[in-house]
Amino acid sequence: MIKKSMQFSTLALAMGLAVSTAQAQDKGTVHLAYVEWSDAVASTNVVRAVLEQAGFEVDITSLSAAAMWQSVATGDADAMTTAWLPTTHADYYERLKDQVVDLGVSLDGTKLGLVVPSSSEMESIADINEYADGIDGKITGIDPGAGIMSLTEEVIEAYDLDVNLQSGSGATMTAALQDAVNNDEDIVVTGWTPHWKFARWDLKYLEDPENVFGGAEQIHTIARIGLEEDMPEAYAILDAFEWTPEEMGEVQLMNQEEGSDPYENAKKWVEENQDLVQEWLPES
Incomplete structure (x- = not known):
């Protein structure tokens, strides 16, 4: 009797799983x-x-x-x-x-902008030219098709920045940021909130007085x-x-x-x- 009951339970479970799978497929x-x-x-x-x-x-x-x-x-x-x-x-x-x-x-x-370590002396996007040598003359970006990349190109033009925008990926951007933070070096990266990097490192957005990146x-x-x-x-x-x-x-x-x-x-x-x-x- 117990054996038959166990067989019935097993069969019922199998049928239930089959019905569930069929429903998912349907x-x-x-x-x-x-x-x-x-x-x-x-x-x-x-x-x-x-x-x-x-x-x-x-x-x-x-x-x-x-x-x-x-x-x-x-x-x-x-x-x-x-x-x-x-x-x-x-x-x-x-x-x-x-x-x-x-x-x-x-x-x-959400928020978009250019991000630097909080220890950086840069406070505004307009400061970037003054510190261009310290960031190797570049802003570290992500994949070229991202909207923030085209906006950053507009920022470079609007502020007449003498730097290049380096494309890559989200992973290469955060890797470069980590190296700069670990070595107490300056870096400017494309940034947005929400992003885990703000929980990992002490960072700040550069002020955008021309409001090229727009509001929230x-x-x-x-x-x-x-x-x-x-x-x-x-x-x-x-x-x-x-x-x-x-x-x-x-x-x-x-x-x-x-x-x-x-x-x-x-x-x-x-x-x-x-x-x-x-x-x-x-x-x-």
Whole structure:
């Protein structure tokens, strides 16, 4: 009798898992595009974990900023959680706004600018020329397709700076920043908030009296046209997704731990923050 009961329980569990898997497959696959920026990695993986909790399959694809916007506009990707508006991604948005759906703000309280160690004597972007030799005549940037890079080119022109903008990636920028901080050297890097580097090192933004970088920005979630009709539940989750810079910062710091996996970190964070996650999930 006990043996039969155990067999029945095992069979029921197997059937339950099969039904759960079938339901997930029936809901379809959500394709998310993102850029290899710390904020995008954090938000994309958290949304992935939440969509999976709701029963969806999720694929994520790393692209350049331009390709990310284009992939949502063409429908190759269903959504992205990394639209910096109204300034950083203004060009992409103006060109593609009729081909995408803006789901609104997912994070409020961002900032863009040029960042230096707090020990630096530079206080304003206008001071850079005076200290150009100490920073090897360059501003250390990230990938060339990023909106902050084109804004920094405008800054160089507006302030008549005698420096070059060096492109690279988020990783090369933070590596250069770490070396400069460790060696008590000056450096100017492209910076934005939220970013884990402000929790790791003592840094400051250079004042921007010409206001080229603009004021505070917001991060928006952008979806493809037709997603609401094709996958209304996934659309509702993406539409409801909203968190704070502090909450994002928790995930960003987890991702900086050596050997950590952003996806596993996101799943752990989602598991530990179910009260917030439930606000993003549609009522059953």
